[in-house]
Amino acid sequence: AQSVTQLGSHVSVSEGALVLLRCNYSSSVPPYLFWYVQYPNQGLQLLLKYTTGATLVKGINGFEAEFKKSETSFHLTKPSAHMSDAAEYFCAVSVWNQFYFGTGTSLTVIP
Amino acid sequence: EAQVTQNPRYLITVTGKKLTVTCSQNMNHEYMSWYRQDPGLGLRQIYYSMNVEVTDKGDVPEGYKVSRKEKRNFPLILESPSPNQTSLYFCASSFGPYNSPLHFGNGTRLTVT
Numbered sequence: 267a268q269s270v271t272q273l274g275s276h277v278s279v280s281e282g283a284l285v286l287l288r289c290n291y292s293s294s295v296p297p298y299l300f301w302y303v304q305y306p307n308q309g310l311q312l313l314l315k316y317t318t319g320a321t322l323v324k325g326i327n328g329f330e331a332e333f334k335k336s337e338t339s340f341h342l343t344k345p346s347a348h349m350s351d352a353a354e355y356f357c358a359v360s361v362w363n364q365f366y367f368g369t370g371t372s373l374t375v376i377p
Numbered sequence: 378e379a380q381v382t383q384n385p386r387y388l389i390t391v392t393g394k395k396l397t398v399t400c401s402q403n404m405n406h407e408y409m410s411w412y413r414q415d416p417g418l419g420l421r422q423i424y425y426s427m428n429v430e431v432t433d434k435g436d437v438p439e440g441y442k443v444s445r446k447e448k449r450n451f452p453l454i455l456e457s458p459s460p461n462q463t464s465l466y467f468c469a470s471s472f473g474p475y476n477s478p479l480h481f482g483n484g485t486r487l488t489v490t
Contacts, residue, residue, distance in 0.1 A: 270419075272419075275417070298475055298476045300478055300479075302479075302481075307483075307484075308483055308484075309381070309467055309469075309481030309482050309483045309484055310420075310467070310469075310479070310481045311481070312478045312479075312480075315476070315478050317475075317476035318476075356419060356420065358420075358479075360474055360475055360476070362474075363425060363427060363433065363474045364422055364425060364435060364436075364474065365410070365422060365469075365474065365479060366422075367412075367419045367420040367421070368419055369417060369418060369419035370419050
């Protein structure tokens with residue numbers, strides 16, 4: 267069975283501090299991995315994706331994620347948080363014909 | 378503009394009254410799917426469609442129906458809504474279910490009383 271675990275339903279960081287949002291997955295086959303962001307009253311927007319190739323993936327708005335097969339992880343990072351980063355973040359995997367999402371992490375940025 | 382359009386954005390209804398939430402995409406995507414978002418549970422897939430006339434159940438299909446008669450449209454049907462179907466619903470589409478990311482609509486907030 268496929269599953270996605272996001273550690274920490276709420277994360278608070280100071281403006282300018284490092285953002286680290288954790289995602290672990292379980293999959294019976296090599297997955298495709300995604301991070302999405304959701305702003306209030308909006309749908310989800312793609313931040314970045316890992317399919318094959320380089321394990322360090324760069325996305326929009328300065329975010330990046332590293333695929334670590336041995337740890338079954340795909341953590342999202344950003345070196346310096348901005349107020350506009352406050353949102354809900356979802357990790358997702360695509361396996362066979364379906365997408366599986368984590369339960370989300372709400373990021374608060376403290377001025 | 379490339380987009381996934383859902384209607385309505387908000388819907389309040391009563392138990393047992395059939396309703397349809399429409400979804401349309403203009404990106405010529407093969408793959409379309411429906412999700413419900415509930416606090417603490419994230420997004421869960423209800424149904425998906427690989428192509429016209431091809432649909433399959435996701436993780437939480439009970440109480441829902443879908444149809445894919447045209448490539449661009451993928452309506453979600455609740456034949457007899459119940460209060461436990463109160464949720465935020467998202468339609469999404471992509472070129473395929475593997476390495477192609479999903480494009481999401483803006484959601485439909487459904488309340489069943």
